Amino acid sequence: MKYVSTRGSKEESYTFEEAILGGYAPDGGLFVPEDISHVEQNVLVTWAAMTYLDLATEILSRFVTDVPKSAIHRICEKAYESFDEPILPVVELKPKSIFVAELFHGPTFCFKDLGLRILINFLAYFAQKRNQRISLLVATTGDTGPAAVKAVEDSGCDLLSILVHYPKGQISDFQRKQLTTVDSKRVKIVEFAGTGDDMDTPIKNIISDKTFSNTGDRLLCGINSFNIGRPLAQMTHFVWSYLRVVESLGIKPGDPEFELDIVIPTGAMGNLTSCHMAKEIGIPFGIITAAVNENDFTNVAFSTGLISKPVTPMKMTLSEAINIQLPYNLERILYYLSGKRSDLVKVWYHTLEEKDKIQLEQKWLIQLQMTYRSVKVTDDELCSMSREVLDLFGYWADPHTGVALQAAKKLGYFAQTTPTTNRELNVTVVMATASPCKFQSAVTTALGDDKWREYETKWFPRRGLDILGKEEITPIYYAAAPNQSLKENQYTWEQRARDIIASFGEC
Ligand SMILES: *Cc1c(COP(=O)(O)O)cnc(C)c1O
Numbered sequence: 193m194k195y196v197s198t199r200g201s202k203e204e205s206y207t208f209e210e211a212i213l214g215g216y217a218p219d220g221g222l223f224v225p226e227d228i229s230h231v232e233q234n235v236l237v238t239w240a241a242m243t244y245l246d247l248a249t250e251i252l253s254r255f256v257t258d259v260p261k262s263a264i265h266r267i268c269e270k271a272y273e274s275f276d277e278p279i280l281p282v283v284e285l286k287p288k289s290i291f292v293a294e295l296f297h298g299p300t301f302c303f304k305d306l307g308l309r310i311l312i313n314f315l316a317y318f319a320q321k322r323n324q325r326i327s328l329l330v331a332t333t334g335d336t337g338p339a340a341v342k343a344v345e346d347s348g349c350d351l352l353s354i355l356v357h358y359p360k361g362q363i364s365d366f367q368r369k370q371l372t373t374v375d376s377k378r379v380k381i382v383e384f385a386g387t388g389d390d391m392d393t394p395i396k397n398i399i400s401d402k403t404f405s406n407t408g409d410r411l412l413c414g415i416n417s418f419n420i421g422r423p424l425a426q427m428t429h430f431v432w433s434y435l436r437v438v439e440s441l442g443i444k445p446g447d448p449e450f451e452l453d454i455v456i457p458t459g460a461m462g463n464l465t466s467c468h469m470a471k472e473i474g475i476p477f478g479i480i481t482a483a484v485n486e487n488d489f490t491n492v493a494f495s496t497g498l499i500s501k502p503v504t505p506m507k508m509t510l511s512e513a514i515n516i517q518l519p520y521n522l523e524r525i526l527y528y529l530s531g532k533r534s535d536l537v538k539v540w541y542h543t544l545e546e547k548d549k550i551q552l553e554q555k556w557l558i559q560l561q562m563t564y565r566s567v568k569v570t571d572d573e574l575c576s577m578s579r580e581v582l583d584l585f586g587y588w589a590d591p592h593t594g595v596a597l598q599a600a601k602k603l604g605y606f607a608q609t610t611p612t613t614n615r616e617l618n619v620t621v622v623m624a625t626a627s628p629c630k631f632q633s634a635v636t637t638a639l640g641d642d643k644w645r646e647y648e649t650k651w652f653p654r655r656g657l658d659i660l661g662k663e664e665i666t667p668i669y670y671a672a673a674p675n676q677s678l679k680e681n682q683y684t685w686e687q688r689a690r691d692i693i694a695s696f697g698e699c
Pocket residue numbers: 302303304334335336417457458459460461462463464513514592625626
């Protein structure tokens with residue numbers, strides 16, 4: 193399997209190794225697999241009987257042909273060894289037949305573990321094979337950073353080192369502690385005086401500068417979800433969730449009469465891309481809904497076709513991990529939506545660079561709306577939903593899952609009671625992307641102190657308690673000069689990041 197750029201020609205193709213080590217394609221586009229072949233129904237039936245690990249191996253080996261299947265299996269084993277059992281429970285909120293896929297049973301309590309641990313173990317594999325040091329560069333809205341750092345530590349690979357950036361004051365205390373309690377010279381943590389995705393451009397500049405990012409025996413690699421390794425690895429959780437829902441409804445896997453709708457709390461659209469690719473291989477997903485908070489880029493794009501660089505400052509919300517104003521993976525969605533028209537994607541993104549916005553033509557908007565919807569959820573609505581699901585179902589939702597549940601309610605999915613296939617609305621599965629344990633302050637705002645205390649005593653995951661007791665190390669700080677524009681500050685931050693990377697030296 194080769195990989196091509198969303199903005200490039202079919203003739204220029206790359207191996208999986210080149211794609212994940214490169215991060216962005218040389219023309220600035222994103223890598224996508226050259227072809228996504230359909231899985232026959234009888235194969236889906238065999239997949240339904242597999243463990244999570246074997247299913248992940250099967251799916252990945254369709255897309256990763258430059259690593260032996262036995263090595264892919266070992267990579268999956270390593271990635272998932274520290275998960276709860278089961279790795280990914282799909283629970284039903286009875287009697288409403290809303291399914292919730294809990295993607296947060298990994299070591300850092302959010303879905304990022306599922307994809308990042310696979311990607312990082314692939315990077316460790318290639319680092320060893322090439323005998324080359326690889327430094328990983330990350331921007332986080334709170335969950336990616338801890339998952340990446342933990343995956344690097346657990347990989348046991350001395351050739352990997354990592355630099356993580358998070359926006360100061362905009363991640364939870366728990367998430368900050370996950371980062372600042374790691375004491376290793378291969379791990380560097382930075383907080384910066386900006387918001388959400390403000391470090392994306394500096395990072396893109398650094399890793400695209402090949403004379404810097406590929407020098408001597410060090411290779412620099414970006415592992416946010418622009419890196420195709422993540423959307424690929426995340427396909428498994430969509431296939432798995434589908435298989436568990438049909439199993440519990442007694443429907444044959446792949447039955448074309450049954451389409452499963454899906455609601456995803458959406459930030460950078462990594463999960464949306466994975467779900468789209470799962471649909472392309474033949475998983476009968478129906479409507480895919482992107483649930484967002486008041487940073488409503490995706491809601492505007494999906495309802496009007498307007499794609500605009502941010503014109504207002506980021507809004508602070510209770511669902512901080514989805515405070516995103518320009519999701520990178522929109523580029524992959526547009527690529528698939530247009531029938532892989534990389535020529536169009538190239539024009540769209542060049543126009544976006546020059547004019548700061550584009551308006552999708554009606555034709556493409558209609559195409560988009562055949563598969564996608566987006567619902568915007570305010571903090572108040574999120575809080576009332578958190579109370580509602582706790583009252584009705586005894587379910588503890590983290591703020592991001594709460595946003596998705598509220599979106600499902602707004603679309604009418606909660607009005608259903610018994611799951612049948614011949615209904616106006618399909619059965620839906622909501623992606624629960626994080627555990628409430630990471631978000632004390634938001635959960636307390638939604639449910640009150642007493643409920644938080646109840647959660648803490650009865651439900652707080654034991655493994656999470658270690659972090660709370662550890663000593664924090666002061667992170668590196670990138671300040672923002674008040675009289676400078678965001679662009680100017682980003683330039684300064686980029687120089688700081690380059691200096692830190694250079695100082696990794698022997699790590
Ligand atoms: C990262 C994150 C999201 C957003 O996922 P994308 O794939 O970037 O859209 C949603 N919820 C939580 C808890 C996250 O950490």
